[in-house]
Amino acid sequence: MSLAFIALLFVAGFLSGVVNAIAGGGTFLTFGALTLAGVPPISANATSSIVQFPGYITSTLAYVSELRQIWKSAVVLALISAVGALGGALFLISLSNPTFRDMVPWLLLAATAVFAAGPWLRPKAAGESHAASPLGIAMQAATSFYGGFFGAGMGIMMLASLGLASGGSYHRMNALKNFLSIVIAAVAIAVFTAAGAVSWLHAVIMVPAVALGGWAGVSLAKRAPQALLRWLVVAAGTGLAIYYFVTG
Template sequence: MTFFEGAIILAAGIVAGIINVVAGAGTLITFPTLLALGIPPITANVSNTVGLVPGSIAGAYGYRRELRSQWRPVAWMAVFSAVGGVVGGLLLLILPEGAFSAVVPFLLLLAAILSAAQPRVARYVRRKAPDDDDDDADADAADTRPVTFGLVLGILGTGVYGGYFGAAQGVVLLALLGILWSTDIHRANGAKNVLAGMANLVSAVIFISSGTVDWAVAVLIGVGSAFGGWLGARVGRRLSAPVLRAILVIVALTAAVVLFLT
């Protein structure tokens, strides 16, 4: 690896760290960058997953204030994200490359639609929920519900995808959390960073034990993503909900188009 190539990977890690925290599609920056530098796909994928873990930790820490009263449900959701991450990491090492690629663009299109319609869909879900309290109908719209079985299944599924590849996993997670858990988009974003980071972490452990990690690449992405995650948390917390939602829709649609064309 030349100095110039290392600088490119470091810069990609910084950008990916910011995007992952704010929206959740940083892999679409780092993974193509690694491929363009001639790194084999599997090596690029596992090294990228390991490298993005520090960024996820920095992003989750940056949103600690929004999650202050919600660590118990977030911890439970993180357990299912971890289980999915283990399954996804093992599938990457077992299945043929690209086995899930056909469905990913459609998943991102769905995430874009859900992100755009999240406030209305969330209100509809709460109205239809059997445990919804009518006395709270006029309460603050940014409420948080208990973790439901449907949300657990969604988190488990995104955990599998995150462990397997993970491009724009956060976009899908944030759509799910915003509709089924909390209409406070910043709280949902903080939880998203924890859950995506957990899937990354457990799959990274699997990849490290497999001996397929390029440590030079992983360290450069790790340093960059940690700084980007810290910066992204500062930026993301200052964005209004409509602006953040617009960014999510744009990122999801862009990611879907990129994956459709590749």
């Protein structure tokens, strides 16, 4: 691997950590950089899951007190999420790289649209927790399947589904989202690792970069113009989709 590609992966990982800490959407950058570095699409997707995993853990630790208040809902939704993620990950590795490559631009466009619509999809902060509705549980299962399969834009989709599945304040739902992201990613990583789909060399380069970016992003979160960062991520997702359409 050339120094240029090592630098590309490190910078993409660092920026991914920053934007995840501030606005979300870092998967667009890690997946894009890995494919540009020549990693096959399925392996790039699997490796991106590894790269993002530490950030899910640190984000969840910041919400331990909120999770303690809703641990019963968290356990139920974790079981549902694990099953959904398992199905999505198994579906991914059942595909060939060319088949998945043909799906990538459409997945990126869909995830970019969801990400752009994030402010309208997020539930309002007010409200109390409620019994999970069948629709909310079904949406969480579908979101988990998507997360195990691809993952970009999963956080926004999950906040919307959790509004139906559990309700409650925004911070409680965000705490659930971060915790369930660990579950979904852990299941997917186990499947991808067993299938030999992870490029560990690329992961080793990007994991510390994402961690550094996440640490730096915390200090920027309160000062950065989040609307600008959101649209930069949307531009990156749209650009990647166009790139895969053109080169496909």
